[in-house]
Amino acid sequence: MATNPMCLKIPWKKNPERLREWEEGRTGYPWIDAIMIQLRQEGWIHHLARHAVGCFLTRGDLWISWEEGMRVFERWLLDAEWSLNAGNWMWLSCSAFFQQFFNCICPVGFGRKLDPNGDYVRLVQNILGLLLK
Numbered sequence: 616m617a618t619n620p621m622c623l624k625i626p627w628k629k630n631p632e633r634l635r636e637w638e639e640g641r642t643g644y645p646w647i648d649a650i651m652i653q654l655r656q657e658g659w660i661h662h663l664a665r666h667a668v669g670c671f672l673t674r675g676d677l678w679i680s681w682e683e684g685m686r687v688f689e690r691w692l693l694d695a696e697w698s699l700n701a702g703n704w705m706w707l708s709c710s711a712f713f714q715q716f717f718n719c720i721c722p723v724g725f726g727r728k729l730d731p732n733g734d735y736v737r738l739v740q741n742i743l744g745l746l747l748k
Contacts, residue, residue: 622711627673627680634679637672638687646726647671649739658693663729666707670720673708681708 636642640651650664660668665688671677672684681704688704689695705711730736 619711622705623709625674625678625680625708625710628678630677630679633677634672634683634687637668637677637679642671642722644671644722644726645733645736645740646730647722649736652739654688654691658691660692665703667720667722667725669704669707671722673704673710675719676722681705681710684708 633642637647638651638655640648640655642648642651647668650660650668653664654660654668669681669684672679673681685700685704688700689697692700726736
């Protein structure tokens with residue numbers, strides 16, 4: 616998207632190791648990791664989970680291009696549709712269209728809000744995580 620005038624020129628980091636850890640659910644953030652494990656095992660995650668891992672990958676923590684996240688979602692999502700996927704990743708990363716989005720999802724706080732007892736994280740890591748080994 617470097618030549619697209621609709622996109623902001625964000626200096627995304629190239630970090631294949633961090634990208635791989637994110638995709639495999641090995642970031643060290645239990646809620647983010649559980650979401651990515653579920654994505655790889657089941658091919659679907661809730662839209663709030665999609666927002667959380669998308670924000671984490673792009674402008675929240677890793678500063679890796681939304682295009683990398685889009686490719687991962689294309690690979691694993693059963694309901695992937697290219698134009699929706701691309702548009703949502705651009706929107707969530709604040710690369711285009713909606714550029715003054717100040718709501719950045721905290722990978723710890725948002726997880727605690729949605730899963731206060733850690734039930735989801737434990738379920739995914741204990742059951743689905745074993746299936747990936």
